[in-house]
Amino acid sequence: GAVVSxxxxxxxxxxxxxxxxxxxxxxxxxxxxxxxxxxxxQSLMLMATSNEGSKATYEQGVExxxxxxxxxxxxxxxxxxxxxxxxxxxxxxxxxxLAGVPYEQYFGPGTRLTVT
Amino acid sequence: AQSVAQPEDQVNVAEGNPLTVKxxxxxxxxxxxxxxxxxxxxxxxxxxxxITGDNLVKGSYGFEAEFNKSQTSFHLKKPSALVSxxxxxxxxxxxLTGGGNKLTFGTGTQLKVEL
Numbered sequence: 462g463a464v465v466s467x468x469x470x471x472x473x474x475x476x477x478x479x480x481x482x483x484x485x486x487x488x489x490x491x492x493x494x495x496x497x498x499x500x501x502x503q504s505l506m507l508m509a510t511s512n513e514g515s516k517a518t519y520e521q522g523v524e525x526x527x528x529x530x531x532x533x534x535x536x537x538x539x540x541x542x543x544x545x546x547x548x549x550x551x552x553x554x555x556x557x558x559l560a561g562v563p564y565e566q567y568f569g570p571g572t573r574l575t576v577t
Numbered sequence: 578a579q580s581v582a583q584p585e586d587q588v589n590v591a592e593g594n595p596l597t598v599k600x601x602x603x604x605x606x607x608x609x610x611x612x613x614x615x616x617x618x619x620x621x622x623x624x625x626x627x628i629t630g631d632n633l634v635k636g637s638y639g640f641e642a643e644f645n646k647s648q649t650s651f652h653l654k655k656p657s658a659l660v661s662x663x664x665x666x667x668x669x670x671x672x673l674t675g676g677g678n679k680l681t682f683g684t685g686t687q688l689k690v691e692l
Contacts, residue, residue: 502685503684503685505621507680556620565626
């Protein structure tokens with residue numbers, strides 16, 4: 462149980478375009494989802510926390526207008542990288558937590574974004 | 578703020594030997610501690626957690642960790658390493674800063690198990 466999927470697993474886009482990454486909890490309802498960014502051989506950096514039906518809470522230094530997060534249902538959150546640039550190239554990982562067990566996060570497999 | 582430190586960027590061990598990956602923490606209040614493993618180009622897989630109870634926590638794939646309050650440590654251990662254990666390991670602590678339920682990760686330790 463507690464499986465989280467991400468789509469796509471890899472995406473290449475041109476500079477200036479936008480790209481959407483989906484995060485789904487497959488077998489449970491996720492009241493909270495988290496979006497992380499990971500640079501090569503580095504730790505995970507939390508970008509934002511989203512609760513279903515409300516606006517995401519962004520970490521300091523993360524541009525909310527550039528990284529749009531929507532958590533429209535208890536099983537789906539999306540991250541849209543708007544007007545992507547090469548420096549946005551990274552590995553993006555989402556996670557989800559169950560209602561009542563907020564400290565346990567289940568991670569998706571990640572999405573490799575390359576902006577050319 | 579809560580934090581965890583992983584003092585070793587890389588740990589090398591021979592297959593069959595015991596392994597230890599170190600983690601120390603700094604928290605206010607009771608610590609909720611976690612270990613995750615990451616294989617190349619993959620998400621994180623949960624190994625084990627300490628919330629309360631026995632200081633020795635057993636987890637997936639034969640891993641265990643010992644919670645030591647006096648030393649503020651939560652080292653990951655395995656009695657006999659396998660080549661397939663080679664991966665990136667992260668220690669994490671629950672972070673309630675700002676009212677949220679976040680995880681703060683250490684910088685990661687690359688484990689390399691050699692024949």
